[in-house]
Amino acid sequence: MTTSPREVYYELCLRLLGPYRTTELTGAQLCEIGEVVYGAPERFSLYGVAAPAMAATGLRVLGRTAAECCADIMATAVADTVADLHGPPGEHDRPLVAELFCGSGNLSLHLGRRLGVPVHAAELDPLVHRATSHNLALMGAATRLELIDYRELLPRLPARGPRDTYIVEPPWGPAISPDGLDLLGTSPPVPEILADILRARDGRPCLVGIKTIDRILHDSLNAAFAGARHLRTIANERAFPDGARMQFHFYGIGHG
Ligand SMILES: C[S@@+](CC[C@H](N)C(=O)[O-])C[C@H]1O[C@@H](n2cnc3c(N)ncnc32)[C@H](O)[C@@H]1O
The missing domain is CATH 3.40.50.150 (Vaccinia Virus protein VP39)
Structure with missing residues (x-):
């Protein structure tokens, strides 16, 4: 059974607001958010830093904040x-x-x-x-x-x-x-x-x-x-x- 982009998106939101709510996300997880929510890893950007560079920059983003934020x-x-x-x-x-x-x-x-x-x-x-x-x-x-x-x-x-x-x-x-x-x-x-x-x-x-x-x-x-x-x-x-x-x-x- 194939999963639609909408289902993948809802599943990710549930994960970020549920089990990952207070977890500091890894670089791979931040890129996944970019891919699923914004269409490409680099399109998810906070503080002027795109997702692929966030972890290396030292930024700490919790699951709930990634779901709730204004990019x-x-x-x-x-x-x-x-x-x-x-x-x-x-x-x-x-x-x-x-x-x-x-x-x-x-x-x-x-x-x-x-x-x-x-x-x-x-x-x-x-x-x-x-x-x-x-x-x-x-x-x-x-x-x-x-x-x-x-x-x-x-x-x-x-x-x-x-x-x-x-x-x-x-x-x-x-x-x-x-x-x-x-x-x-x-x-x-x-x-x-x-x-x-x-x-x-x-x-x-x-x-x-x-x-x-x-x-x-x-x-x-x-x-x-x-x-x-x-x-x-x-x-x-x-x-x-x-x-x-x-x-x-x-x-x-x-x-x-
Ligand atoms: C929707 S998010 C805000 C998103 C934010 N504008 C951004 O770009 O990341 C709501 C935030 O408000 C905080 N919050 C909830 N109730 C609050 C309150 N009574 N006073 C201050 N902050 C509160 C939550 O902990 C959460 O981090």
């Missing part, structure tokens, strides 16, 4: 989009940039480099935090990563202005299925995270970036961002083996 192709596009939304850098008003669910920290590295600001980041899983701290130090990232719940980090980051930007990428868990992604079922649900952000800044306006796939269930993206201003959506050109395409959306939330 370079999207992370660089996100950084370019945020730079565009921010406009020219002001001399005295450097916006706050925070990645609330850090994972690999790849977004924070590219955002920090592109915007020239240190990105604040929260990561709750001690094993992910350890591997990511190592990787970010190795790559010379200026990310200020803390082993902390994002809800504890938020009140410590005073609002600076309307260009303050929060990257929101909570674990999907059971919210993702072959049918699509339910943003009201992530952990925590996206509306709760947006409320936490606004509470921490007394409702002052800011920007939010969020990763999804293009199969969104129950109109949950619109429901989560009801009342927000949609600014931009970008998408990976290449679909995953199950036909879903990664997207990143940017919204303005809060009241001026």
Whole structure:
């Protein structure tokens, strides 16, 4: 019996999020992810390093992080989009940039480099935090990563202005299925995270970036961002083996 690319992809995701969840992946396993998920080993790249070179560079990537991460192709596009939304850098008003669910920290590295600001980041899983701290130090990232719940980090980051930007990428868990992604079922649900952000800044306006796939269930993206201003959506050109395409959306939330 032949196995379809979709089945191989789902099996790999289950392995990465299950038995290999907290395992540091070998070079061969990282290349397998490149092959299965992105179509070629070198297409899976993090921190500017392609999978075939990751292990030799000394990067440590856990199974769960490899499955959940935003690889370079999207992370660089996100950084370019945020730079565009921010406009020219002001001399005295450097916006706050925070990645609330850090994972690999790849977004924070590219955002920090592109915007020239240190990105604040929260990561709750001690094993992910350890591997990511190592990787970010190795790559010379200026990310200020803390082993902390994002809800504890938020009140410590005073609002600076309307260009303050929060990257929101909570674990999907059971919210993702072959049918699509339910943003009201992530952990925590996206509306709760947006409320936490606004509470921490007394409702002052800011920007939010969020990763999804293009199969969104129950109109949950619109429901989560009801009342927000949609600014931009970008998408990976290449679909995953199950036909879903990664997207990143940017919204303005809060009241001026
Ligand atoms: C989907 S991944 C983030 C992927 C990340 N954007 C990347 O490019 O690698 C979610 C991460 O958030 C962490 N996390 C889950 N709940 C959290 C919380 N309450 N506060 C901070 N981090 C949390 C998880 O441990 C996991 O590493």
